[in-house]
Amino acid sequence: MVRSELVKLFIRKAIASGAEVDRFSTEREAADFVVAFLKEKGIERIIAAQDSQLLFKDKKGVSFFEARASEDFLQAEAGLVMADYGVAETGTLVRLDENDKEKMTWTLPPLCLCLLGTERIVPSLEDISEVFSKHLSQIEIPSPQVSLVTGPSRTADIENELSIGVHGPSCLKILVVEGKTK
Amino acid sequence: MSKLDSHLAKVLKDFSISYLSKRQNAFECLDFEALRAQLAEVKDRTIGQLQKYLKQFEEQARKHGSQVLHARDGEEANRLILDILKKHGARKLVKGKSMVSEEIELNEFLTKQGIEPRETDLGEWIVQLDRERPTHMVMPAIHLTRKEVAGIFSRYLGKEVPEEIPALVRIAREELRREIFSAPAGLSGANALIAENGAIMLVTNEGNGRLVSTIPPVHIVLASIEKVLPSTQDALLLLKLLPRNATGQAITSYVSFIAGPHKEAQYIILLDNHRSRILADQKFKEILRCIKCSACLNVCPVYKTLGGKEFSHIYMGGIGTLLTAWIHGLRQSKKLAGLCLGCHRCEEYCAAKIKIADLILALRERLNEELGKPFWKRLAFEGVMGHSKFHRNAFLLAGKATSIISERDGFLRNLPLFLKKYDRFRSLPAPASKSLSQLFKKSFPREKVKKARGKIILYPGCLVEHFYPQIGLAASKVLRALGYQVESAPALCCGFPSANGGFNSASRRAYKKLITKLDDSNYIITLCPTCATMFTQIGPKLLDSEQAEDLAKKAFPFSRFLLEKEKQKCSDLFPSEASARCVTYHESCHHNYILKASDASKKIIQMAVGKEILEMKDPESCCGFAGSFSVDHPEISEALLEEKLALIKNSGAEIVALDCPGCLLQIRGGCHRKGYPIAVKHTAELLAERLKN
Numbered sequence: 001m002v003r004s005e006l007v008k009l010f011i012r013k014a015i016a017s018g019a020e021v022d023r024f025s026t027e028r029e030a031a032d033f034v035v036a037f038l039k040e041k042g043i044e045r046i047i048a049a050q051d052s053q054l055l056f057k058d059k060k061g062v063s064f065f066e067a068r069a070s071e072d073f074l075q076a077e078a079g080l081v082m083a084d085y086g087v088a089e090t091g092t093l094v095r096l097d098e099n100d101k102e103k104m105t106w107t108l109p110p111l112c113l114c115l116l117g118t119e120r121i122v123p124s125l126e127d128i129s130e131v132f133s134k135h136l137s138q139i140e141i142p143s144p145q146v147s148l149v150t151g152p153s154r155t156a157d158i159e160n161e162l163s164i165g166v167h168g169p170s171c172l173k174i175l176v177v178e179g180k181t182k
Numbered sequence: 183m184s185k186l187d188s189h190l191a192k193v194l195k196d197f198s199i200s201y202l203s204k205r206q207n208a209f210e211c212l213d214f215e216a217l218r219a220q221l222a223e224v225k226d227r228t229i230g231q232l233q234k235y236l237k238q239f240e241e242q243a244r245k246h247g248s249q250v251l252h253a254r255d256g257e258e259a260n261r262l263i264l265d266i267l268k269k270h271g272a273r274k275l276v277k278g279k280s281m282v283s284e285e286i287e288l289n290e291f292l293t294k295q296g297i298e299p300r301e302t303d304l305g306e307w308i309v310q311l312d313r314e315r316p317t318h319m320v321m322p323a324i325h326l327t328r329k330e331v332a333g334i335f336s337r338y339l340g341k342e343v344p345e346e347i348p349a350l351v352r353i354a355r356e357e358l359r360r361e362i363f364s365a366p367a368g369l370s371g372a373n374a375l376i377a378e379n380g381a382i383m384l385v386t387n388e389g390n391g392r393l394v395s396t397i398p399p400v401h402i403v404l405a406s407i408e409k410v411l412p413s414t415q416d417a418l419l420l421l422k423l424l425p426r427n428a429t430g431q432a433i434t435s436y437v438s439f440i441a442g443p444h445k446e447a448q449y450i451i452l453l454d455n456h457r458s459r460i461l462a463d464q465k466f467k468e469i470l471r472c473i474k475c476s477a478c479l480n481v482c483p484v485y486k487t488l489g490g491k492e493f494s495h496i497y498m499g500g501i502g503t504l505l506t507a508w509i510h511g512l513r514q515s516k517k518l519a520g521l522c523l524g525c526h527r528c529e530e531y532c533a534a535k536i537k538i539a540d541l542i543l544a545l546r547e548r549l550n551e552e553l554g555k556p557f558w559k560r561l562a563f564e565g566v567m568g569h570s571k572f573h574r575n576a577f578l579l580a581g582k583a584t585s586i587i588s589e590r591d592g593f594l595r596n597l598p599l600f601l602k603k604y605d606r607f608r609s610l611p612a613p614a615s616k617s618l619s620q621l622f623k624k625s626f627p628r629e630k631v632k633k634a635r636g637k638i639i640l641y642p643g644c645l646v647e648h649f650y651p652q653i654g655l656a657a658s659k660v661l662r663a664l665g666y667q668v669e670s671a672p673a674l675c676c677g678f679p680s681a682n683g684g685f686n687s688a689s690r691r692a693y694k695k696l697i698t699k700l701d702d703s704n705y706i707i708t709l710c711p712t713c714a715t716m717f718t719q720i721g722p723k724l725l726d727s728e729q730a731e732d733l734a735k736k737a738f739p740f741s742r743f744l745l746e747k748e749k750q751k752c753s754d755l756f757p758s759e760a761s762a763r764c765v766t767y768h769e770s771c772h773h774n775y776i777l778k779a780s781d782a783s784k785k786i787i788q789m790a791v792g793k794e795i796l797e798m799k800d801p802e803s804c805c806g807f808a809g810s811f812s813v814d815h816p817e818i819s820e821a822l823l824e825e826k827l828a829l830i831k832n833s834g835a836e837i838v839a840l841d842c843p844g845c846l847l848q849i850r851g852g853c854h855r856k857g858y859p860i861a862v863k864h865t866a867e868l869l870a871e872r873l874k875n
Contacts (some may be wrong), residue, residue, distance in 0.1 A: 070364060132418075137378070144441045146381075153436070156429075157643035158347050158350060160193060165351070167359075167390040167392070
């Protein structure tokens, strides 16, 4: 599959899973959008994984707070992370997390913003199974993790009717950026 | 329907419909058969060397700093968990969804020890607050309405809460976050244990699995030993099948692979609890392939009607019956084993190709051996059916009495009060005044057909022989029109009902007797799918003889024979102008799932009527007959028939064709009771009516 088709498929599947998707040609554009979006929503308490903080180094109007303890994450209104991979077949975001803080950043706040470079989109999970395997085998990292996230947190436990935002975010916003990212 | 809950029936019915269409979409462009064959192969290979892979998993997990513990049974696992909690001073345990913890009744155990277990999966939490057990492996609270859930939450919180699902979900989020953040320990199950790197795989939708495994300082993983898989790649294969088959999702919202402890400690408890015993049993070991996707529940006609509260010990439905027998004891599985219709639909959907219905048959035999045989079944299967003469004479006598006991239309007069439950919802047929073999002698004297193309023995099955001989005559008419010499088999039972009841030796006796009495012929043509199953599959296994093998190759269900062997000639049998009446087709379970002959029937019918079949919705849904099942469980049989009749009526067809005399008894009797002007015909009857001349 050519790259443009792959990106299209990823976006279609991600939207079908309940995620919101926006496309940008550069990281700078995406960062500008995030600043404006958060401002518009009046969101001030944002936590971000280290990799994505760099993008906002010289941006005014957005500051990140650092969560020292687990409880601090409960104060956050939005979490910002960068995906390591996107899986087109299912519209899934993949991160190879190295500690619990990174994982909580995109699990606990009600809004999750996730950047994804188009060149990081693969057709299916099988294409990156080796990467998973390698990451999970590392013993120098205290707790290697692979997280796959597809759409917002959901449940159909009452009367088989779909509801979103049970334990995880009720809104997942994916910012697809041309190129590699990271 | 008094014993059945009508709200539950509606929710389960809606669910089973939406499930099938979502599942179909989720498997789009994928080859389900190939994937599940691959998974079954991986699972078999792994459990074949279970100790090796468990050892590898343990070594790898230890390298990450996890502590791996072994529990022989539930009691030991409960103790280990208690010790861990005590060591870390924990008085509360937050839990992600774990059927294994239900299996060992962990919550009850911890509560007695003064420790508070707190479920965090929404459905599990609701069920826990309601002091109940899950009724579905994937959707634990499917039996409750939003109103009931609001009531449960109101009692728990001591304040009124709105009866709206989004509000209820919000309450759960807030309450459970508080619980998770204040708990010193969290417990999760594992969908896979990966041997090559010591990681676990967790598959969830709500995200609570991520929270209980990340936020509390101590993470306990409770997993049964058959969850181990050699590689990450194997875990991804499982992941490809699990959500698609469980809920019709291509993937769940969250999948986490976790290697080693996040914070203070991670304990992985590997539970045996009789699995080594299952592994040592050549026949039953394939149940260890189960990935708990619950597709077998989702498609089970009985589960859909009864729900998981009735159809469970702890594990539910078909696979639950088998797991219960091994894990919680044969006695606990007895009622469940009797609830299986034997329709084999679950086997079509199982992600790991487990022969669930076949194994339930084998379980019934063990139940009979070890717990004794039910009296009426002994009388029927070993007494009456075991003795061909007695069996035949009983029917002949009943046939003679037909004019006294029946109405003119061929149905019995109303049954006496104590038998009312069997014919309230369907009229029962009266035995024919002359059996098929008696009629056959008269209609087709044993003369040689001139230039016959071969000899066919028609095996009609007991219902056709004694109740519906006209079906047998119709089939002979068609086969003779093709130029065959047709003879009727001696009126002997094939033995299927005994095998179905777990009476294998009675079944073996019956089948052996039957086949020694069969003349030589080119083909055996059956008019009943269960008899066909006996000839083609069960018989050869029971007897293991050359003759049985030989018969298996010669035996054909009527419609498949016509389509596979006589397609060309058949097209000349029927007039070219289309029939004026519309025909719909009911897919009988054994004809469909075991013989896989529904398509053949539809094609041949279309050829005969000269136009397309008018498809009813859900043509494969069971009519509820299932032989002795409708005697054991008339209320379920009634509910399933009601649904089937509605589907048939809504199709708008004037004729419903089918290939099973049992379904014919049920559906014809149901239409008669309701006064529907719909003709119910065996494919053979329909074809015979359409013959030229």
